[in-house]
Amino acid sequence: MYINFWYPIARSEEVSADKPLRVQLLGLPFVTFRDEDGKAHVLSDTCVHRGGSLSAGWVRGGRAVCPYHGWEFGGDGKCRHVPSLVGAKIPARAKVDSYPVQEKYGIVFAFLGDLPEEERPPLYNIEEYGDPGWKAQLYVINLNAYYERSMENGLDPIHNQFVHPKQGAPMLEPERQREPVPMEDIPWGSKFYMKYPIKLDQNTDLKDVKSGERIGAAGSWHQGPNQLVTWIDISKENAFHQYLFEAPVDDCSTRIFFINMRNWLLDDQYDERVEQATLEIVHEDVAILERLNPVRTPETNTKEILVPGDTAVVRYREYLKDWDARGWRIDFKALKERAGDVAFAIPSPGRREHGNWVLDPVPLKPGNPEMVGSATRGRQREAGAA
Numbered sequence: 001m002y003i004n005f006w007y008p009i010a011r012s013e014e015v016s017a018d019k020p021l022r023v024q025l026l027g028l029p030f031v032t033f034r035d036e037d038g039k040a041h042v043l044s045d046t047c048v049h050r051g052g053s054l055s056a057g058w059v060r061g062g063r064a065v066c067p068y069h070g071w072e073f074g075g076d077g078k079c080r081h082v083p084s085l086v087g088a089k090i091p092a093r094a095k096v097d098s099y100p101v102q103e104k105y106g107i108v109f110a111f112l113g114d115l116p117e118e119e120r121p122p123l124y125n126i127e128e129y130g131d132p133g134w135k136a137q138l139y140v141i142n143l144n145a146y147y148e149r150s151m152e153n154g155l156d157p158i159h160n161q162f163v164h165p166k167q168g169a170p171m172l173e174p175e176r177q178r179e180p181v182p183m184e185d186i187p188w189g190s191k192f193y194m195k196y197p198i199k200l201d202q203n204t205d206l207k208d209v210k211s212g213e214r215i216g217a218a219g220s221w222h223q224g225p226n227q228l229v230t231w232i233d234i235s236k237e238n239a240f241h242q243y244l245f246e247a248p249v250d251d252c253s254t255r256i257f258f259i260n261m262r263n264w265l266l267d268d269q270y271d272e273r274v275e276q277a278t279l280e281i282v283h284e285d286v287a288i289l290e291r292l293n294p295v296r297t298p299e300t301n302t303k304e305i306l307v308p309g310d311t312a313v314v315r316y317r318e319y320l321k322d323w324d325a326r327g328w329r330i331d332f333k334a335l336k337e338r339a340g341d342v343a344f345a346i347p348s349p350g351r352r353e354h355g356n357w358v359l360d361p362v363p364l365k366p367g368n369p370e371m372v373g374s375a376t377r378g379r380q381r382e383a384g385a386a
């Protein structure tokens, strides 16, 4: 789990100007609410007075009010009112971390880290979102598995055949399964997109609508550690584009914000059918992911046997190493060890601008500046044979 990336916090409609919402992510509590202009805010959920949970309070005049002694915090995290200090100066340290927010695709996202704007990895841009030729459905899936395992599942072109035998497509022919997956690098991630023998009549549920110039290609890519894209392009007019924004709740559970886009079956009457077929596939994946051992990806690839079909998984792990080298990985063991004794917060960009913060920043694994870029530099790699 890393600081300095964009994370999905909640569905837009869950975030209100009356009731704050508590959200757990990266092992820590956050609170989200709207101000009087309707703008969503995401703050650390720990009141710096004596540890009250802001999300157990209420929102008044666009501020989160702590239920314990009524301290009021603005969307910028600054304490604006202390009832027991009327007329006196509010202490300079009376502030909580406030995170940059973007609201897109019906989701409130927060940048959980302290990088200045120009250095932040991007929130994934879904180009076809809002295009009248495309329809989007958003599902939120709770998964009892570690998010990196889930990301790797999305980057695995071989499992379809075994985990989704009914859907079956896209399925890679056996002789191509032996070849390394052809990878390319994209900003903050890596990608494959290749021709598949996608039989048009394979999917029994959806076989009746097909038109357009045949493409017969599919692929997956990640941008950052927790944003995953899968395109299944049967033809120009029959495509599914899926966007998964993963929120690691802690080191063994994940909330996935899944946007399923399609440029066919656009009529509302197809929503249920598409949803049913999609969620069936998701649950097939969930059943596998929730029983993986170990729960988290082993520290070295020698603890598994990786084959050419795992190339994209290996590449993803190389990117994770790069973010390790930057010192962005949360030291979750240290966090757990001290949980209950220390309240932590993900450092927000405000910490680079001014000092005097009450909560400790979340413990991070030490980085290695000299290694930044070395794991991901240059050419594509073949999956290491054992």
Ligand code: FES
Pocket (backbone or CB within 6 Å): 047, 048, 049, 050, 051, 052, 066, 067, 068, 069, 070, 071
């Ligand atoms: S703990 Fe929040 S106001 Fe006292």
Ligand SMILES: [Fe+2]
Pocket (backbone or CB within 6 Å): 153, 159, 160, 163, 164, 281, 285
């Ligand atoms: Fe799958």
